[in-house]
Amino acid sequence: MxxxxxxxxxxxxxxxxxxxxxxxxxxxxxxxxxxxxxxxxxxxxxxxxxxxxxxxxxxxxxxxxxxxxxxxxxxxxxxxxxxxxxxxxxxxxxxxxxxxxxxxxxxxxxxxxxxxxxxxxxxxxxxxxxxxxxxxxxxxxxxxxxxxxxxxxxxxxxxxxxxxxxxxxxxxxxxxGAHEAMRESRQHLCLVSRMINEARASSVITVQTPKVARExxxxxxxxxxxxxxxxxxxxxxxxxxxAGTPPVLTDLDVARAIADRLPGTTIRLASPPHDRVRLPMANGVSSIFDDAGWTGVEDALDLLIPAEVAQ
The missing domain is CATH 3.40.50.720 (NAD(P)-binding Rossmann-like Domain)
Structure with a gap:
């Protein structure tokens, strides 16, 4: 080596x-x-x-x-x-x-x-x-x-x-995760961060695709x-x-989990028809990611949201 x-x-x-x-x-x-x-x-x-x-x-x-x-x-x-x-x-x-x-x-x-x-x-x-x-x-x-x-x-x-x-x-x-920010070459945030930011700014989470499941x-x-x-x-x-087979949640379930951690947040569902989104990813080939030990979304939100509020 x-x-x-x-x-x-x-x-x-x-x-x-x-x-x-x-x-x-x-x-x-x-x-x-x-x-x-x-x-x-x-x-x-x-x-x-x-x-x-x-x-x-x-x-x-x-x-x-x-x-x-x-x-x-x-x-x-x-x-x-x-x-x-x-x-x-x-x-x-x-x-x-x-x-x-x-x-x-x-x-x-x-x-x-x-x-x-x-x-x-x-x-x-x-x-x-x-x-x-x-x-x-x-x-x-x-x-x-x-x-x-x-x-x-x-x-x-x-x-x-x-x-x-x-x-x-x-x-x-x-x-x-924590510390996500937009920059010139990456002008968007992940859906979780967008939901948290919307809830903190307006006490509302708008869910555009409630039934979509994502890893x-x-x-x-x-x-x-x-x-x-x-x-x-x-x-x-x-x-x-x-990169492994992480936990899967629907967008609505993610919004509910965030709302549970930011009291007073209301969930608003966008009217249909809803956009199509690609299916969740997983690994079908054995690799080191078999032992990744993914933190559950709700457990991770318990770590993320206090960190977001502190910023």
């Missing part, structure tokens, strides 16, 4: 900042890179080496001479329309960041590369498993620019593997398992994995 830190790209963001912390807590040397680290994230990562700047420029500057592995989470998830760029430019920016980081990983001596992909590769009418979830066996067909970049990224990551260099793509689903991964559980995964990345097996 190569001696050196784990590089985490996109480490100023919601998910990868927690991944960087999980690696640090596990005793791993970490280099965290992002275009911008806000003050709150900088404080949380105070014991982690953080480098701020555009990814390609940071990697070309020679400030990171050697790494043992890479977790590539840097991505533009905001739509091309919101950013005022073309679909082609959106795809290019995402794939350029990936290919630059793959090339850097090989030059810096890394023997492991984990690409964080997304549920966004799936369309609502893709064919689920017999259990009614999207697994690794489900063929993704979504065609938007972000979806296309993620699917292309999975292929590029798999194609970069060679003797002495193991690569794997990990698809993430719905995630919730919900508690971010500290996810990050800790990713840290374990990258420590011993499997060299044999599928090149794309799903």
């Amino acid at each position: 190569t001696v050196g830190p784990i590089l985490v790209t996109g480490a100023g963001g919601f998910v990868c900042s927690e991944v960087a912390l999980a690696l640090h807590r596990a005793g791993t040397d970490v280099v965290a890179v992002d275009r911008v680290f806000d003050a709150a994230t900088t404080a949380r990562l105070s014991e982690v080496r953080c480098i701020e700047g555009h990814l390609q420029q940071v990697l070309a500057a020679g400030a990171i001479p050697a790494v043992s592995g890479v977790i590539h989470g840097a991505a533009i998830t905001a739509s091309p329309q919101r950013l005022g760029i073309s679909c082609a430019a959106h795809i290019r920016r995402n794939t350029d960041m990936l290919t630059t980081t793959l090339d850097f990983a090989r030059e810096a001596g890394a023997d492991r590369f984990l690409y964080l992909s997304s549920m966004g590769v799936f369309a609502t009418d893709d064919v689920p498993s017999p259990e009614g979830r999207f697994t690794e066996a489900t063929q993704p067909t979504a065609t938007g620019p972000y979806c296309a970049a993620k699917r292309a990224g999975e292929l590029l990551t798999a194609s970069a593997a060679e003797p002495g260099f193991t690569s794997l793509s990990l698809r993430l689903g719905n995630i919730f 919900w991964a508690w971010l500290p559980d996810l990050a800790a398992t990713i840290a374990r995964l990258v420590a011993d990345l499997p060299a044999i097996g599928p090149r794309v994995l799903h």
